[in-house]
Amino acid sequence: MATVKVSDATFEEEVLKNDGLVLVDFWATWCGPCKQIGPALEEISEELEGKLTVAKVDIDENPSVMMQYGVRSVPTLMLFKGGEPVATKLGADAKGNIVKWVQDAAA
Structure with missing residues (x-):
């Protein structure tokens, strides 16, 4: 399963209402380190399919979720368990x- 693009509008449904593990990648198109870890996150989402969902939030397009969780720099990875x-x-x-x-963190 590939990474899931999540927005301010879909964050609650895709992340908070997900009973499993969700790794949220807060990133930006202009961020070099974000681009650097992107392929690794794609691989992780495929290798841990069924155990972990990897969601990506573009902070420039979705500032509400970013502010809600106090994200101040990118990339920021946040792990959610049961919402x-x-x-x-x-x-x-x-x-x-x-x-x-x-x-x-999931243990």
Whole structure:
């Protein structure tokens, strides 16, 4: 399953009402590190299909959700479990480190 594009209008339905794990990537088109981790997030979404949904929120197009969760820099990765935020990771990182962070936070 590929990453899911989420907007201010669909955030509640796609993330908050999702009973499973959702990794939200707050990103921007002008952000170099965001582009750097994009392919890794696509791979993670496919490798963990059925266990994790990877949602992408473009902060320039969707400022409400960004402000609601206090996102001040991109990329910011936020993990939601049962609709509640459980962990936040700032900045780009290697794929293996992101997977480990998700597994540790979800445990």
